Amino acid sequence: MAKGKKATQTKSKTITLKMAQDCVKLAMDGKRSLDLSFKEISTVPTCIQKLFEMDELNLSRNFIRKVPDFTDNFIRIQVLDLHSNYLEALPVTIGRLQSLLILNLCNNRLTSLPNELGFLVKLRTLNLGLNLLDALPASLAGLKELRHIGLSDNRFTRFPGCLSRLTNLERVNLDRNPFLTEKTDSQDSMNTERMCMVKESFLCEDCLNKFHTERRMLEDVERDEPEPKVVLT
Numbered sequence: 001m002a003k004g005k006k007a008t009q010t011k012s013k014t015i016t017l018k019m020a021q022d023c024v025k026l027a028m029d030g031k032r033s034l035d036l037s038f039k040e041i042s043t044v045p046t047c048i049q050k051l052f053e054m055d056e057l058n059l060s061r062n063f064i065r066k067v068p069d070f071t072d073n074f075i076r077i078q079v080l081d082l083h084s085n086y087l088e089a090l091p092v093t094i095g096r097l098q099s100l101l102i103l104n105l106c107n108n109r110l111t112s113l114p115n116e117l118g119f120l121v122k123l124r125t126l127n128l129g130l131n132l133l134d135a136l137p138a139s140l141a142g143l144k145e146l147r148h149i150g151l152s153d154n155r156f157t158r159f160p161g162c163l164s165r166l167t168n169l170e171r172v173n174l175d176r177n178p179f180l181t182e183k184t185d186s187q188d189s190m191n192t193e194r195m196c197m198v199k200e201s202f203l204c205e206d207c208l209n210k211f212h213t214e215r216r217m218l219e220d221v222e223r224d225e226p227e228p229k230v231v232l233t
Helices: 017-021 046-051 069-073 092-096 115-117 137-140 161-165 185-195 205-222
Strands: 022-026 030-035 056-058 079-081 102-103 125-127 148-149 171-173
Touching: 030 148, 030 185, 046 069, 092 115, 115 137, 137 161
Parallel strands: 030 056, 056 079, 079 102, 102 125, 125 148, 148 171
Antiparallel strands: 022 030
16 A cells, blocks of 8 residues: 555455465475465454465565564565565564565555664665654664665654664665754764765665765865875775
């Protein structure tokens, strides 16, 4: 569902085990996916617990407000797609999905994230765009395999510090966030250092412009200091 639209009062459809089984797809490489997108459901069907040996689970474009704890039974799952729902929070049990490579939570109503999200050590792509987030948990610094993170259209006023420790990070999308324009010198220097941890060629346009502005400010400070604390390469 598109962000900002009100939830309809349509009664949630019921998904039986047989219906869910009919939505299972087998790829050429042997991976199994369960596609329950566009099913007009407001809750995750309990019957899918019996289909836990999936590699991919697609629950996008529904009316789902809560992710049930039983989803941690999907220990093999590598792709979890929950975009375009009405999620306001995630269960701490999501941290048990240790095989996850891709997690799509775009276009929901998330205001915060559980620390347990940092336990997904194999995660490579995380999409959190179009939510209501203004901060990320420090535990996300543990996502050492993360390559791409989408944070566009949220409420961030500064670059999330936990991302500065992710040396494999290639792309950060922070488009359309209300970044603060007035900061102290220490904040400017710290944020510039953090942005240097991300490959410049993969920064979004807004972040790249912000990076160059802060870099020039830092260089002005460095001229007055014999031993600069931060070196940009």
